[in-house]
Amino acid sequence: MLAEESIVEHPVEVKVEEPTNEEVDPILHERQEWIKHMRLKFCIRPEFEITKTMIHEDGTLNQDYFRPPKGAKPEEARKWTDNDKTLLIQGIEKYGIGHFTEISRELLPKWSGNDLRLKTIRLIGRQNLQLYKGWKGNADDISRQFEKNKEVGLKYGTWKQGCLVYDDDGLVEQELLAMKRSDTATSADNEDSEVAVDDDVEMEDAIR
Known part of the structure; x- marks a missing residue:
């Protein structure tokens, strides 16, 4: 019986060539x-x-x-709550749209002014808040503005992801400016009516 020859496998040395300067782009x-x-x-x-x-x-x-330092704790994820929404509405009623730094400082310190601006866009339903600068209103007023913005957006096909955006032809902006003039005129008429009522009351008091 022939003895089996043992086969010894020798590792094959693989040579990896480093890229030369000529090969670099x-x-x-x-x-x-x-x-x-x-x-x-x-x-x-x-x-x-x-x-x-x-x-x-x-x-x-x-x-x-x-890299973050060892032992550093990740920031806790913030969640926008109904209470936060209520506080934002209170801030808008007190300070007006555009005064988000004041609202953040007094009512919502965990949220920056820019955070509150973005939340207000969703709340009132309009991407561009320029025409709302200084506007004040309570929850009902904000809800009415949201519905008006939605109506305009659906009319011109510019209601995107829950808020009104401007169109390239400027039709949305024209309608919003007309709405603002109408609201301003209505507000002025209401103030005149209140003044007239006050004058009548004062006159009645004087007669008495």
Whole structure:
């Protein structure tokens, strides 16, 4: 019986060739070098100690700089509640649309002025709040404005994701300006009526 020959497998050495300078895309290399140069020029600011470890000496990013510190707790996710909505309405009634910093400071400190601006867009149903600057109203007033904006949006096909947006032809803006003039005139008539009633009451009191 012939003895079986043992087969010894020798590991095959695989040689990985490093890319030579000729194989590197010269345009890409130039861009990378320019980025490194700009980082070295602008990222490190002597007056800000924290920036000294932002990049390495060759201009590459220090990844450890951008990682959150050990033990850091992630920010708690904020949830917009019905109570927050009520407080926002109170703020609009007191300060008016556009005064979101004041509303945030006094009533909703967890939400920034910009956060409240975005919430108001949803609340009143109009993306551009410029014509509402300084406008004040309670929950019922806001609800009526929402319905008016929705009506205009459906009329011109510009009711998008729950709010009115402007069209390219300016038709929406024209109608909103007309509505504002009408509301202003109605408000002025109501004030005149109230003044007339007050005058009548004063006259009756004088006669008595």
